[in-house]
Amino acid sequence: MSTGKNTRLAAFGLAAATALFASAALADVDMSGKTVEWTIPFSEKGGSAKWANFFAPLLSQALPGNPTVVVKFMPGAGSTKGANWFQRQKNGDGTVMFGSSGSTQFPYLLGDPRVKYEYNDWEPVMATGTGGVAYLPPKLAAKFDGTANNLKDINFIYGSQGATRLDLVPLLAWKMLGMKVEPVFGIKGRGDGRLMFERGEANIDYQTSSSYLKGVVPLVKAGKAVPMMTWGSLDADGSVVRDPTFPDVPTFKEVCNATFGCKTSGAAWDAWKAFFTAGFPVQKIAFLPQGTSKDIIDTFVKAFAKVKARPDFAKISAKRLGKYPMFIGDDARAALKRAISVPESAKTFVKGWLKKDYGVELK
């Protein structure tokens, strides 16, 4: 323990010394000439890479002294490797940053034995969310009348990345509606799932908001797909309301309420809502390592606020990321709290369901 403390002290001292060296006044953090390494625990392709690459240059412009912000990738074990690495980082001088995603949150929540990281140790500075839309081929959509009552006898096939990933949310939703959805596991990204749908091999699919806007809306216009429901979005009280990006599409909550046998209360609903909250409204979070000083945290929070306040931010972020809500500073902290406070009962329910339906055991 004491060595750890010493290293930490030494690291802090070193950081302070560098800061002192770099600028005369300590209160005013100046990061000129430094390099901020923003580590993403996924490969160069995929949503998190896109997300970090979008923010990196903006952050660089907004931080005092315009340090270089580089995005580094540390893929492995479904992001567990990178997150475990970040848990060991102690240099809180603002040169180390980390970006987690829903796929980092879920193994943590489900008690995956490979998880050696603790979200409560880290310092969140910014978080963004997303939504999701499920859609059907026109022929089956004709049987969908705002309820899933007529969909219960159909054999659905769904291209899935894995039951313990974000796909947990749609799979559980369909299960609660009483639909027979058979996941075909092993696709590499949701784009592959959409292609399976387009080729007619899958007959149900979902996409996150930005991918839906980009990839599925053209299909809807061409009459090849029909939106079924969104996962919704959370209002200030934490209740599920219609997704502001898709105000005309009903939420899963509405469909569930209308469908015979589906309840928006009880263990299944609590579990669904808890994992939905962890995976969608607070999907990606930027962290500084544990033990980062208040000055540095405030500097980053201010910088992200500056990014958000850019007059062109709405325009460029809508194009690159979709209309995601963005939380900064204390809001990010509150968002993180919502994302990781999943009741024990919900975890037990999901673990039991994963084992029963898919034979998945986290060991």
Place this chain on the structure above:
Amino acid sequence: MDVFTVAMTALSDAFSLIFQFNVLIHLVLGVVMGLAIGIFPGLGGIAGLSLLLPFMFGMDVVSGMALMIGMVAVVPTSDTFTSVLMGIPGSSASQATVLDGFPMSKKGEAARALAAAFSSSLFGGLVGATFLTFFILIARPIVLAFKLPEMLMLAVLGLSMVAILAGRLPLKGVAAAALGLVVGTIGEADAGGSLRMASYDIPYLTDGLKLVIIGLGIFALPEIVALLRTDRAISSTASLGAGWAQGVKDWWENKWLSVRCSLIGVVVGIIPGLGGSVVDWIAYGHTIQTSRDKSGFGKGDVRGVIGPESSNNAKEGGGLVPTLIFGIPGSGSMAIFMGAVALLGSGDLEVGPQMLSPDYLDITYSIVWLLAIANVVGTILCIGLSGQIARLTTIRFTLLAPFLFMLIAFAAFQSGQNLGDLVALFAIGLIGIFLRRFDWSRPAFLIGFVLSNPVETYANQAYQVARSKFRTDFDLGLDYLFGPIVIVLIIITVISIFIGVRNAKIIMSEGEVQSGSKRSPMIFLLAIATYFAVTFYNASLIKDRLITDKIFPMLVAAIGFAACLALFIRMIRRPESDLVFADREVFGEDAGAQHGLWGTLAWFAFLLILTSLAGFILALAVFLVSFMRLRARLNWAMALLYSAVGIAFMCFMARLLHRDFPPGLLQNYFTLPWPFT
């Protein structure tokens, strides 16, 4: 007509994407590097692209494409230099050029041969690009017709083509492809997460081996070591003679031959897995068959240059079809290209059917344009610089090799930022050296490795979808699995295997290799067979509940083992002179080399071990100076100068790209300033 308008817009968008200073500079840079790579015998597009890979992370998409396409497109043009001037194929795509190109050069007609070759290459390249333009217009419905069973069958066709056709012994090709497939399964399985030939105690292995490591280890390292062992310049003379105009005229007189061979190149390029090593032979065969006067072939007939050279550039356009549109590489270099594309930009671009979606169509078309421009630029540079290039071939390779070692080690480390990368590189490099030595097809291994994951995934998913369809209705499932395209692909596969097995002896994908003693090839065979057996056993331990994780490695290992067994029986029954005992250490270049294999390899091991102790830059300093002094026998001043230049280059590149150097044991104990960290 809607498709047409979309395509036209994309085409003009692509135009504006390309004609930017930045992009064109990258293209020219790629072409120049391709020229250099093509000149080294044996170093072709695969090795060149592998070296480029680490620099692709986060690079602007179009610039990165320009760099790679520039290189890929020009290798089949520039490799002509070595084929014509020295009689050694510059890369596997221009072996047939040697047959008539080299005799022409001996007759003092090197310039004429080169001019004819360059004209044909340019023409072939443009035919390939034109074909690609039109194919993309009609491709989308075709792509949507390729469901999982069709994709699986296409991958199997590619594998069987490369396995059967890439060498003299189809069985060896099958074993090499199977080896690539099982090596590709190392690590956590996609479907159920079971570990295969890996352990959580060695975290490096759980993520599987990276393509960069495989590309560098299997292709670049063995060739560099082999070249280094001979310790000489590539060519002894730099004179080309006259006859440039005559060469161009020759091409014009045989323009229809050039057209036919270009089309052959395109078609062969489209068939996945067939790629570079056979296209020139097929074109050469066609050239002879269709010529009335056959007496001059092999003695310096210019038509023997025009045919193969038209086809080998055209194949790049064809080869981009399966690569871009289906994500199934047409050749070894396309396999690397595929991996590199995923690293570009923000990383959301991945080759495959989405390349045809309106979002990416402009990128796809910019590839086509880049291909055409690269061919033109490459030809101009080849002609313009031919004097200098001929002189370049007189540089001692020993002076270049340490820098290539340096780049390889750096590139390998970038793939995983882990010292395990260097260990893996050395291990894979050893396998590569043995595969080369005993004439096992390395392209088959590489394509097996690249296709391992897709084949397993397609098979598992097709099975899951089919199971679900069978549950609904038996006919529905049957229709799904055996659609018309699948049946056609099965027929093509069977026919190609049949023809391939009959004609295999003609094709020498990596030059002629003599057979030698029985012992060494047999030991290698047994080692490979043992690996198959261990893989089989290892996979069989996975729980039955996770059948999708175990069935593929078990099946492939069984096929590989059976191929090895058949080879073993042949080894016992045949005499030492049989093909099966091919061994480069017994006859030819390697056998007569000045330096031993192990001594040369030890230099590379020296660099890696030193790196693990003292970090990359310190290790590099010691390695470069001692290599230049002891192996290249330079004086102190020159040795220090060369080393300083090398290290400065490395630091510059790393700084520019924000890359780390591999740290060693030393860095665990002391905090050193950059670049020694």
